[in-house]
Amino acid sequence: MRPVLYVLSFLAVMALGFWAYRENYATQASLREVTDIQNEIAGLRESLSIERAEWAYLNRPDRLRDLATLNFDRLGLLPMQPSQFGVVAQIAMPPAPLITNIPINGTELVAGTLDGAAIADPEGAQTP
Amino acid sequence: MTTRTPLRPLARILHARQKGENPDSIERENLRLRHEVMRDKSRGSAQVRLVILAMSFFGAFTLIGARMGTIAASEPVEPRTASAGAEIDAGRADIVDRNGRILATNMLTHALYVQTRDLIDPARVAKQLAAIFPDLDEKTLLRRFTDGRSFLWVRKVLSPEQMQLVHEIGDPGLLFGPREMRLYPNGTLAAHVLGGSSFGAEGVHSAEVIGTAGLEKFADARLRDPAQAGTPLVTSLDITVQAAVEDVLSAGITMMNAKGGAAVLMDVNTGEIVALAAGPTFDPNDRPANPTSGEPSDSPLFNRAVQGVYELGSTFKIFAASQAIELGLVTPETLVDANAPMYYGKFKINEFEGHNYGPMLSVSDIIAKSSNVGTAHIAMMIGGERQQVFLKSLGLFDASPVELVEAKGAKPLRPARWPEIVTITAAYGHGISGSPLNLATAYASIANGGIKVTPTLLKRTAPMQGERILSERVADLAVGMMRRVVTEGTASLGDVPGYAVAGKTGTAEKTKRGGGYYHDKVVNTFASVFPANDPKYVLVVTLDEPSENTGPKPRRTAGWTAVPVAAEIIRRAAPLLGMRPQVEAASLDGLIAVKN
Numbered sequence: 001m002r003p004v005l006y007v008l009s010f011l012a013v014m015a016l017g018f019w020a021y022r023e024n025y026a027t028q029a030s031l032r033e034v035t036d037i038q039n040e041i042a043g044l045r046e047s048l049s050i051e052r053a054e055w056a057y058l059n060r061p062d063r064l065r066d067l068a069t070l071n072f073d074r075l076g077l078l079p080m081q082p083s084q085f086g087v088v089a090q091i092a093m094p095p096a097p098l099i100t101n102i103p104i105n106g107t108e109l110v111a112g113t114l115d116g117a118a119i120a121d122p123e124g125a126q127t128p
Numbered sequence: 129m130t131t132r133t134p135l136r137p138l139a140r141i142l143h144a145r146q147k148g149e150n151p152d153s154i155e156r157e158n159l160r161l162r163h164e165v166m167r168d169k170s171r172g173s174a175q176v177r178l179v180i181l182a183m184s185f186f187g188a189f190t191l192i193g194a195r196m197g198t199i200a201a202s203e204p205v206e207p208r209t210a211s212a213g214a215e216i217d218a219g220r221a222d223i224v225d226r227n228g229r230i231l232a233t234n235m236l237t238h239a240l241y242v243q244t245r246d247l248i249d250p251a252r253v254a255k256q257l258a259a260i261f262p263d264l265d266e267k268t269l270l271r272r273f274t275d276g277r278s279f280l281w282v283r284k285v286l287s288p289e290q291m292q293l294v295h296e297i298g299d300p301g302l303l304f305g306p307r308e309m310r311l312y313p314n315g316t317l318a319a320h321v322l323g324g325s326s327f328g329a330e331g332v333h334s335a336e337v338i339g340t341a342g343l344e345k346f347a348d349a350r351l352r353d354p355a356q357a358g359t360p361l362v363t364s365l366d367i368t369v370q371a372a373v374e375d376v377l378s379a380g381i382t383m384m385n386a387k388g389g390a391a392v393l394m395d396v397n398t399g400e401i402v403a404l405a406a407g408p409t410f411d412p413n414d415r416p417a418n419p420t421s422g423e424p425s426d427s428p429l430f431n432r433a434v435q436g437v438y439e440l441g442s443t444f445k446i447f448a449a450s451q452a453i454e455l456g457l458v459t460p461e462t463l464v465d466a467n468a469p470m471y472y473g474k475f476k477i478n479e480f481e482g483h484n485y486g487p488m489l490s491v492s493d494i495i496a497k498s499s500n501v502g503t504a505h506i507a508m509m510i511g512g513e514r515q516q517v518f519l520k521s522l523g524l525f526d527a528s529p530v531e532l533v534e535a536k537g538a539k540p541l542r543p544a545r546w547p548e549i550v551t552i553t554a555a556y557g558h559g560i561s562g563s564p565l566n567l568a569t570a571y572a573s574i575a576n577g578g579i580k581v582t583p584t585l586l587k588r589t590a591p592m593q594g595e596r597i598l599s600e601r602v603a604d605l606a607v608g609m610m611r612r613v614v615t616e617g618t619a620s621l622g623d624v625p626g627y628a629v630a631g632k633t634g635t636a637e638k639t640k641r642g643g644g645y646y647h648d649k650v651v652n653t654f655a656s657v658f659p660a661n662d663p664k665y666v667l668v669v670t671l672d673e674p675s676e677n678t679g680p681k682p683r684r685t686a687g688w689t690a691v692p693v694a695a696e697i698i699r700r701a702a703p704l705l706g707m708r709p710q711v712e713a714a715s716l717d718g719l720i721a722v723k724n
Contacts, residue, residue, distance in 0.1 A: 046236055052230060052233065056229065056233065056314065060314040060317065080700075081699070082625070082626045082699060085708040
C-alpha cells in the first residue's frame, strides 16, 4: 500500500509542477499582451489628440469664412442676421392632402368598371 | 618546520633499560603526544573553515534579504514612457471655449540635437541641414559641429516632413528628442487672451512648456498640474462670437483709420467675458518678441482691452447721474443748471464744440446730450467723498481681477488728491483713466440690476452674488437714460433694430507725455448695454486715434467712430448669442415714463 501512495504523491508533485510551469508562462504572456495593449492605447490616445487638434485647425473661423466666401455661388452663406429669426406662426402649414383621395364614391365606380372589364373579357387575358 | 621528535629516543630507552622499565611505554607516550599535536592542528583548520562558511552564508543571506527588501519597496511595474490613462498624462492641459472647442492644445513633435562625437561627416551634415532649414547657415553649423563641443541643439520643433528629411541624411550623430508643442489651432483668434507659451527647462527626453503671457501664464500652475492635465481649462469665451467681434473690430479699425482698438463683450449676470478682442493682433503660435524700444502700445502684443489705460471721457457721466438718483438728490426729470461755459476758480468748463445746452437741462437730457456742465453740477451735489466711494465700488480704482497676467500691471490712474475740481472732471471722465475692461465691469454692475459684477475669463454658471451698489429701480432708470442716448442722443448710429441698445459715448483727448492734451489724437469709447428692457450683455468698444474721413472734415467723436463699430458687432454677435430680436413696445413705454 505504501509504495502506491509514494508513487501517487510523486505523480501529484509532477502534475502540480507542470501546472505551475504552464501558469507562469501564461501569466508572463498575459502581462506582455497587457503591455502591448497599453502601448497601443497610448499611441491611439496621442493620435486622437492630434486628430482633435487637426479638427480644430480645419474648423478655425478664418478658414470657414474663407471657404464660405469661395463657395458663395453654391452655398450662398452670409453672416447670421437678426432678421433671420422667425416665429412658429411664420412657418407655412403642410400642404393639404391630394384631391384624388377624396371622392370615395368614385373608387366604387372605378372598381365596377374594372370588374366589368374583367368579366367581359375573361379569355382576352389569356390570348397572347 | 618543527623538528620531528623520534618515538623511541635512544638515550631515554637506554636509560629506561638500565632502570629495568619497559621502553615501549616511552614510545606510546611519544605517540600520544604526537597525536595530540595533530588533533589540535586539524581542529584549528576546521574552525577556520567553519568561520569562512558561516561568513559566506551570512553574506549571501544578507544580499538576498536586501534585494527582497528593495523589490518589495519599489514600484512593481517597469517605468514607461507612454501611459494609457489620461489621468496621469504629463502634458499641459488644453484650453477650450465655453462650448468645448479647442483654443490651445498640445502636439507631439520632435526636437533635433547633435552628438558631435558621433558625426561621421560634419561637413556633409551641415550642408544638408542648411538645405532643409533655410534659416540655418551652413558655415555656422559646421563651425559649431567642429569647435569641440559634444552636444548641440539644432531645432526645438520639427514638422514630420522635416524629420523625415533629417532621417534621410542618415548620420548617427543626428538625434531626435520627443517634444510636446503648444498649438493654437485658431491662429490669431483670442491671441490676447491666450497670450503664448515657450519651452522652459529642456532635456533630451522632454521639455517643460511654460506660459509666457495672458491666460497661459496666469493659469500656468493649473495647466501644468499633472492631476488636472486630463481636464481642459474651460474659458468663458465663445469662439464664434469672438471671431465675429474680432472680424468687425479689425474692419472698424481700418475703416476709422484708427491706430488700434479694443472690444469687450461681457455677460452682465455672471460677469463672464464672452469675447475680448484687441487690435492689432498677433499669432500666439509665433509670438513676436517683446518690444525693447518705442511705445509699448505700438506692439501688437499690447492688449488694449486690458492694458490700455485711457481717459474714458463721457462714459463716466452715467455714474454721476445714477449715484445722484440713488442718493435721492435728483430724479431723471429734475432740471439742473447746464449753462455753458461754467467757471470754477480759474478753470473753464466747456461743452463739445462750444455748444450751450442750457440754461436748464433734465438729468436724462444731460446724459442724452452729454453735457459736461450739467454733469459737473450733479457731481458737486454728490461731493468728492461719496463719489470716490462709489467709483471704487464699481472697481474703477483697482486693477481688474480678470485672469490675465497683464491685468495686474494695468492699474487705473487717478489723482492722488481729490479736490473739488477733480470731482467735477472725474464726473465726465477726465483726469481719471481706466481700461475698457474696467469700464465694461462698471457698466455690467449697473446693468445687472445694481449688483456688483466681477469679470472672469473662466466659465461660470451661477449668477453673481456680489454686493448691491445701486438699487434695482435706479439701475433700471440708468439703463433707460442710456437708451435715450441711442434713440435721440449722441449714439444714434448705434441703434440695432430688435436689440434695444442702450449706451453712452465717450471721447477723450490723449494726454501728452509731458502733460497737456493732443487735440487731434483722441480715444473714442462706446459703452453699451443690450437689450435695454432686460440687460443681458455689455459691450465696450474703444478705438485709439480714430478719424472718420468721409465728411468734409475729419470727425473724431465716438458717435461717428466707435458707435457704428459697436452697432455692427451687436448686429453680428447678438444672433450668435442666441438672442432673438424683440419688438420694442415694452422698452418704449419705459422711455415715455422716464421722459415725461
